[in-house]
Amino acid sequence: MERPDNDVRLRDVEAGDLPIFFDHQTDPVACHMAAFTVEDPADLDAFVARWARILADEAITAKTILFGGQVAGHVLSFEQGGRREVSYWVGRSFWGRGIATRALSWLLEDLETRPLYARAAKDNVASIRVLEKCGFTIAGEDKGFANARGEEVEEYILELTD
Numbered sequence: 001m002e003r004p005d006n007d008v009r010l011r012d013v014e015a016g017d018l019p020i021f022f023d024h025q026t027d028p029v030a031c032h033m034a035a036f037t038v039e040d041p042a043d044l045d046a047f048v049a050r051w052a053r054i055l056a057d058e059a060i061t062a063k064t065i066l067f068g069g070q071v072a073g074h075v076l077s078f079e080q081g082g083r084r085e086v087s088y089w090v091g092r093s094f095w096g097r098g099i100a101t102r103a104l105s106w107l108l109e110d111l112e113t114r115p116l117y118a119r120a121a122k123d124n125v126a127s128i129r130v131l132e133k134c135g136f137t138i139a140g141e142d143k144g145f146a147n148a149r150g151e152e153v154e155e156y157i158l159e160l161t162d
């Protein structure tokens, strides 16, 4: 069935999406929230190289999130330390409308691997809520240097088992 135009859809990433992802990546409010960002979000060459690697890697699923036909962000699934993880980023002008939750649930429908994992800074309440609404539960904790905050930050590891 066709979804309404203002609904959330995922599609493959297109070259024209990347400047929008770069805008999202350079938002200091979003970076502080995510905490564990790339070293220098404003480094365009590093951004271009990273996305070229992502899009060339068959072990990574990368999808653009569309909301009402507009590029609202992206979702990723990748291997880390032998485990499959998910992550996502939504542009600030789209926050608070259920977009991340909907986008992650579409991604989870397409991924057969279980358990699946995700990480979120302990104070990234919105991200933890997104994960919990999609069925993830807190399964552990860790801490590491967070580039966006210039200090060590505690994080939760969340797990989806079914």
Ligand SMILES: CC(C)(COP(=O)(O)OP(=O)(O)OC[C@H]1O[C@@H](n2cnc3c(N)ncnc32)[C@H](O)[C@@H]1OP(=O)(O)O)[C@@H](O)C(=O)NCCC(=O)NCCS
Pocket (backbone or CB within 6 Å): 030, 031, 033, 034, 035, 087, 088, 089, 090, 091, 094, 095, 096, 097, 098, 099, 100, 101, 102, 119, 120, 121, 124, 125, 126, 127, 129, 130
């Ligand atoms: C985290 C992020 C993806 C959330 O996207 P979003 O589309 O706004 O999320 P949703 O609207 O689907 O859901 C957010 C949930 O968190 C809640 N929430 C949002 N901000 C909150 C806050 N400061 N405190 C408590 N709850 C909060 C919302 O109320 C909602 O829960 P509800 O449906 O029970 O009301 C988005 O803010 C983002 O991309 N941030 C920057 C990058 C990032 O942190 N990525 C995740 C890295 S782990």
